[in-house]
Amino acid sequence: MIYLLLSVLSSTIIFVVFRLYKKYDVNTLQAIIVNYFIACTVGFFGYIDGSDFTHVPKESWFPGALMLGFLFIAVFNLAAITTQKSGLSVVAVATKMSVAIPVLCGIFLYNESTGILKILGILLALAAVYLTSIKSKEGISIKSKNLIFPLLVFLGSGIIDTSLKYLETSYVSKTDVGLFSSSIFATAGTIGIIILIVQAFMGKLRITGKNILGGIALGIPNYYSIYFLVMALRSEGFDSSTIFTMNHVAIVTFSTLVGIVLFKEKLIRKNWIGLGLAILSIILVANSAI
Template sequence: MIYLLLAIAASTSIIVLFKIFSRLKINTFSAIMVNYVVAASFGFLSEPGAFLVSDIPSKPWFWLSIATGLMYIVGFNLFALSAHHAGVALTGMASRMSLIVAVLAGVLVFGDQPGMLRVSGIILGIIAFYLTFHRNRLADVDRKLLLLPLALLIVHGFSDLLMKIGQHYYIDGDFTLFLATVFTAALVFGFVFIFLGYRKKVRFTYKEVLGGIIIGLANWYSGYFLLLGLNIFDVSFVIPMINISIVTAASLVGYMVFKEKLKLLNWVGLALALVAILLMMQ
């Protein structure tokens, strides 16, 4: 369980860092690019065993790591687009409801058998997401733009699913190398997006570099402890538990540290999230 707690702490810190970035006017995409450099470098340097970079393409998980890296950078860009056009609340809800993909895959592909308490916790968690992110502005959103958060839900869900597939079938202990290759792939695809012109406003000042270093370490540990958690628990438990806990922790940090206002419905959502966590732990 300690791995899940550490993954939750690392993931929550990433959300908090993004809040700080917006206040300090840090170019998020630039910081993300630095983050991938740091995460990949830290991963390769942390590998306890001897390895040759030239041997990595022959690993059974290599192409899976490339696909996962692509999902990472596409997911980030979708998050930015969705937050801009469909709103932050709806985007945040969609990114966390990606747990639906993990739960379905866990049952249909990996043979997970969640009991009634876990299923009840997952359902409560989904309701909690809606209430926690509720902002009364969904009616103002163009229905066509709702495709953005829907696409984000699918991409985030498949990112988690690819991590589970790698852990279950291919990695065989190569957690560090696999994850470092994922971040390297995300970095390469990020440069491709810049080259193709999808990201024109990119700058690298000391703020972007420092922010990228900090978030890179948090991102590394978030992914690493997620893999370790998936190696022990069912995916239909790990992903919902992490997502529900992140929403709860990030909302409370936002309220206490950043003085973000929460309505009654938001508080009800947080209460339901806590109940959902307790049910899933039984």
């Protein structure tokens, strides 16, 4: 359980950093790319014994790490497009509702436990995610021509979580968690550098110190959010469907509370209802695992 709490804390710090990006006009793409290399470095030098990384491409989990690195960048860019076309609330709902994919995969593919409390908790969690994400009384609206983008964000985010569970279960040893996590970020960072090179040739690249600092501030908690999540998935006594549900809903809850305290965010009635449902869903899912 401690790993789950640490993953939630790390993800909440990511939320705070992203909010500060807006305040200090940080270029999100550049900061994201720097963040991947910082996260990779934290893993390589903080959690890996030895310095010989030449065997990494031979590891059975390496193709999966490459795929996840690509998905990290792809989903980020899809989220940016969705934000431009449909707004932040749509992105928030698509990203957080994606928890349904790993939860369903855990139940049907890994034969994880189900029960009235757990099913009710999961349903309440999905309702909580939606209600806490919308920022207007009217809810969210998406033009039919733009529907493909949030759908891709939903699928991409869900596939990332599901793949983490699959690779962690089938290929990644306990001693390789740090190396596995770092390899994902290294792949994402390399793809990001290619994007920056293209921008440079197009004359659109302008790197500043605050973008680099923003990347450093994001990279450290970002690494730990993945590392601790993988470690939480290895915990005995908790199914992955339970871990993913509690992780996503706890992040929503803590991020919302931090938004109120630090950034003076104003919540509408639907947000408060969602917050209450989030707390209730955590209690139900946690008790179902006991």
